[in-house]
Amino acid sequence: MASYTLKVRRYQPEAEEDGRRGAYWETFDVELDPTLSVLDGLLQARDGSDGTLSVRCSCRAAICGSCGMKINGQSTLACKTRIGEAAAEAARISGADASGPLISPPAEKELADGDGAPGPGTESAGNEPIVIEPMGNQPVIKDLVTDMESTHWKKFRRVTPWLLPSGPPPEREHIVPPESMVDVTQSVACIQCGACVSACLSMEADPEFIGPAALAKAYRFVGDPRDGQTTERLYDLANDPHGIYDCTHCFACVDVCPKGVAPMNQIMRLRRLAGHDHDIHDVNNGRNHELGFVKIIERKGTLDESLLLQESYAPGVKGKLLPRAASIKGLLQSIPTAIRGIRTGKMRSLPKLIPGVHPKLPGDAQDHVKAIYDRAEESRIQLNLYVIGEGGEEDQAAEAVEPESVSEEPSAT
Amino acid sequence: MPEHDVLVIGAGLAGQRAALAAAERGVSVGIISKVHPIRSHSNAAQGGINAALAVDDTWESHAFDTVKGSDYLGDQDAIEVMCREAPDELLHLEHIGVTFHRNEKGELGTRAFGGASKARTYYVADITGQAIMHTLYEQLMKYADQIDRYEEWFTTDLAIDDEGHCVGAITRNILDGSTELFRAKSVILASGGNGQIWHPTTNALICTGDGIAMAYRAGATLMDMEMIQYHPTTLAGKGFLITEGARGEGAHLLNAKGERFMETYAPNKMELASRDVVSRAEQTEINEGRGFPDGTVALDITVVPRKRIQEALREIVLVGRDFAGVDITREPIHIKPGNHYTMGGVKTDVWGRTNVPGLYAAGEVACVSVHGGNRLGANSLLDTLIFGRRSGEDGADHAKGRGQGSVPRSALADAEAAVEEIIGRAHDGGRRVSEIKAELGATMDGKVAVFRDEEGIQSALDAVRRLKEEAAGAAIDDRGSVFNQDVLGAIELQNMLEQAEAVCMAALERKESRGAQYRTDYPERNDEEWLKHIDVSRNGGEPEISYSPVTITDWQPEERTY
Numbered sequence: 001m002a003s004y005t006l007k008v009r010r011y012q013p014e015a016e017e018d019g020r021r022g023a024y025w026e027t028f029d030v031e032l033d034p035t036l037s038v039l040d041g042l043l044q045a046r047d048g049s050d051g052t053l054s055v056r057c058s059c060r061a062a063i064c065g066s067c068g069m070k071i072n073g074q075s076t077l078a079c080k081t082r083i084g085e086a087a088a089e090a091a092r093i094s095g096a097d098a099s100g101p102l103i104s105p106p107a108e109k110e111l112a113d114g115d116g117a118p119g120p121g122t123e124s125a126g127n128e129p130i131v132i133e134p135m136g137n138q139p140v141i142k143d144l145v146t147d148m149e150s151t152h153w154k155k156f157r158r159v160t161p162w163l164l165p166s167g168p169p170p171e172r173e174h175i176v177p178p179e180s181m182v183d184v185t186q187s188v189a190c191i192q193c194g195a196c197v198s199a200c201l202s203m204e205a206d207p208e209f210i211g212p213a214a215l216a217k218a219y220r221f222v223g224d225p226r227d228g229q230t231t232e233r234l235y236d237l238a239n240d241p242h243g244i245y246d247c248t249h250c251f252a253c254v255d256v257c258p259k260g261v262a263p264m265n266q267i268m269r270l271r272r273l274a275g276h277d278h279d280i281h282d283v284n285n286g287r288n289h290e291l292g293f294v295k296i297i298e299r300k301g302t303l304d305e306s307l308l309l310q311e312s313y314a315p316g317v318k319g320k321l322l323p324r325a326a327s328i329k330g331l332l333q334s335i336p337t338a339i340r341g342i343r344t345g346k347m348r349s350l351p352k353l354i355p356g357v358h359p360k361l362p363g364d365a366q367d368h369v370k371a372i373y374d375r376a377e378e379s380r381i382q383l384n385l386y387v388i389g390e391g392g393e394e395d396q397a398a399e400a401v402e403p404e405s406v407s408e409e410p411s412a413t
Numbered sequence: 414m415p416e417h418d419v420l421v422i423g424a425g426l427a428g429q430r431a432a433l434a435a436a437e438r439g440v441s442v443g444i445i446s447k448v449h450p451i452r453s454h455s456n457a458a459q460g461g462i463n464a465a466l467a468v469d470d471t472w473e474s475h476a477f478d479t480v481k482g483s484d485y486l487g488d489q490d491a492i493e494v495m496c497r498e499a500p501d502e503l504l505h506l507e508h509i510g511v512t513f514h515r516n517e518k519g520e521l522g523t524r525a526f527g528g529a530s531k532a533r534t535y536y537v538a539d540i541t542g543q544a545i546m547h548t549l550y551e552q553l554m555k556y557a558d559q560i561d562r563y564e565e566w567f568t569t570d571l572a573i574d575d576e577g578h579c580v581g582a583i584t585r586n587i588l589d590g591s592t593e594l595f596r597a598k599s600v601i602l603a604s605g606g607n608g609q610i611w612h613p614t615t616n617a618l619i620c621t622g623d624g625i626a627m628a629y630r631a632g633a634t635l636m637d638m639e640m641i642q643y644h645p646t647t648l649a650g651k652g653f654l655i656t657e658g659a660r661g662e663g664a665h666l667l668n669a670k671g672e673r674f675m676e677t678y679a680p681n682k683m684e685l686a687s688r689d690v691v692s693r694a695e696q697t698e699i700n701e702g703r704g705f706p707d708g709t710v711a712l713d714i715t716v717v718p719r720k721r722i723q724e725a726l727r728e729i730v731l732v733g734r735d736f737a738g739v740d741i742t743r744e745p746i747h748i749k750p751g752n753h754y755t756m757g758g759v760k761t762d763v764w765g766r767t768n769v770p771g772l773y774a775a776g777e778v779a780c781v782s783v784h785g786g787n788r789l790g791a792n793s794l795l796d797t798l799i800f801g802r803r804s805g806e807d808g809a810d811h812a813k814g815r816g817q818g819s820v821p822r823s824a825l826a827d828a829e830a831a832v833e834e835i836i837g838r839a840h841d842g843g844r845r846v847s848e849i850k851a852e853l854g855a856t857m858d859g860k861v862a863v864f865r866d867e868e869g870i871q872s873a874l875d876a877v878r879r880l881k882e883e884a885a886g887a888a889i890d891d892r893g894s895v896f897n898q899d900v901l902g903a904i905e906l907q908n909m910l911e912q913a914e915a916v917c918m919a920a921l922e923r924k925e926s927r928g929a930q931y932r933t934d935y936p937e938r939n940d941e942e943w944l945k946h947i948d949v950s951r952n953g954g955e956p957e958i959s960y961s962p963v964t965i966t967d968w969q970p971e972e973r974t975y
Contacts, residue, residue, distance in 0.1 A: 013895050014894065014895055035738065047845065047847030048845075048847065050890055051845075051846075051890030051898075052890050052893070052899065054896050056452075058452050058617040058619045059454065059457060059617040059618075060651070060653075061653045062731070062732075063543065063728075064448075064451075064454070064456050064457075064617060065451065065452060066449075066452050080735050082735075141588070141896055142896040145896050153449075161554055162509075162552060162554055163509060163548075163551070165508070169508040172504060172520075173504060173508075173513075173520060174507065174508070175518070175520060176515060177515075177519055178514075178517060178519060181512045181513065181537075184512055185512050185537060185538055185540075188512050188537065188540070188543075188544050189538075189540060189543075191451075191456070192451050224512070226510065
């Protein structure tokens, strides 16, 4: 048994008394074994002292996907997070906070406004409060309960989430390659908990983004040899302005997923299937933009931003010499973004953007870059934990399956 | 007032399958669930689903294994139906998209499971329940025009008309606390089992058997309530499930001395004897001092090849790592028998019909009875799908050509008042709902578990009756309307206590040992006196016990060894 403090971001929509209107923080002291979960801690608080504390939960074993929330700023399942480890993480963040400019969870900054929350520095390092908040990118209904229907489930339905077989069912089962079923089982393993939606940075910028969970669901059908609408699905997802090219490749979803679904990997596989295998030229220029990165780095080793816009909208020599009207329009529309990028320091200063002055890599570094490209092109490593096993370790099954490299396709934006 | 031809309460596998089957017959369907359907406990079924689909397998063999597994308490006509229809149901699942494991030829592949004479368990890694349920939910999206979903609505009671017909249900919208009377021509209960009556349990927090309690109050007969399955491999303390698939893949059970003790209890089937047999063997080892100090024995999965573990048992690698801190690919994990499954439930025929006209039940809420005294692993998914579909079909046919029944207007007001009464209770120093629930769980796990005797069961029954009184006055904290989980917890507790009473009464009544009911004071099976079902009903008053015959077709009871 050990003591822990849970600092919970609360919202009681019907509360009328001062201090409980709007969102506020409240701390709960709980006592339990360090190997038990943060959910166990929350339930102890709810069952023992405050029955108004609302949290969805059911299986307690990371199967039902109910208890998605942010713990110490990280989107995860409360049932899967050991309370002892969460407390250690809270202490680590707090220590890092005091000593340097590392990123702290947003919660910490609002700590000072009281509402029963202890002031900074009142706890010993061993009992730093575990900060618990509802998931992000979803409206909050009450306490840790979010409105997944208007966000997550709506997007889920967006990808036509059912099998569209190519013909009438066979007399017995469909005969399919065994590894194809293992392959899509990575997406099937998704429990729809919403942790990836909560963590998705692209969705923060574009709330309409179909998002990691729904796109992983989409791959589940695209990758299924029994589905008869593969091209149509890919065409749809590539041309939606909030579709597969809206992902910025930040890895947040891969990082937080409690089930190893690696949604971003599924999105990258959708991109490759759409752009490379099905040769879909999307109206968003997502494919060209992506190839722009690939081409520029293959030639120069680092990103020459002066070429990026042109490669995205009017690729190649032909595009440069004979740009289409749509390309010119796209280029012109991008100018404000480019200016904003330069102003905010996200792009390099103007003189360095003059074509031709981009520095070369030192020594034979460019040859190494070329070698990486060659390796990537000759193999297609499928990053699928169901196939290669967690961490890879001594399981070298990856070699047995169609190899692929996720790093073959650099980020789009 | 929402109206549907068929109303399904509960949206796990049985409920979703029933809704889809009814929709395919062209009627309008509503499906209600107290959690989002994807959160339903069917998710937790890891190992697989049985079907005699292979060319060298027969439904008769599957049926015999099931009959024997049930310790001859299963009704053989129902078992025949389930096993005959299993192959077609499995193929249907494959056709709508379930990503079943394939053999090298790309055909459906199987794994071995307990109590089965053939490897006939089809599976998706060890997330079979999840994979099937998500696929059915996909189909609910596809049929969205015909099937209205009410996600996060808590049904408090069934609506019964003056003639005793079930004509709908009264349901609270959890989101805003409003109450609606749903009218329907057929009502199908598919709201799952009651494992939360025990602690620990492998069951989710939602498994409070609300449907069993609701039907019981509405006059439906409950059957085989004493038959509660303890699963042989659950994590000590937390009750998490380690799939039987682990033993199907070859894992061993070891006592603290490192002995493979199943040699003593089931020399032929060893670890793959039926669950009641394995659980009793483990408990005997533990009780006789050959277990580990934490009251467990060990499951050794390291004998299974690593690659096979990664491919077929990945979920329990995660369970071991996240919830026990054990890498099951490298060391044995400590396990013990734990509450797992409700074999009994609302008594139905092979079409899911209960004794209340218009009311159906399917899945764990129901007792057809295909599981009798002990359910075989990988027969529960099958039960939910076969009888879910049949209830949906018959419910749809029943609804056709009928008008909506008339519900007494007071029904809605009475239901609302009952909920308001709980919300309005004053704190007067009584016990909290959670305390009462904890005592219930510990009492039942202590007295009505793997080994039972009269004294223990009677003391549990006395405790349950006392707890019922305490629960009737237990105050809650949340006075609000929006997402008031506190009041739902109080209602669930009442539901659980009503069922616990029936469980204890039936366990006390059955003076023999059969399947999951092992009475140390009556250690033998006694076919002469007890080859019959125990029914419990409560026609408006106190619970009453009666008996009904077991249907025997081809398989006469014989001694049961593994």
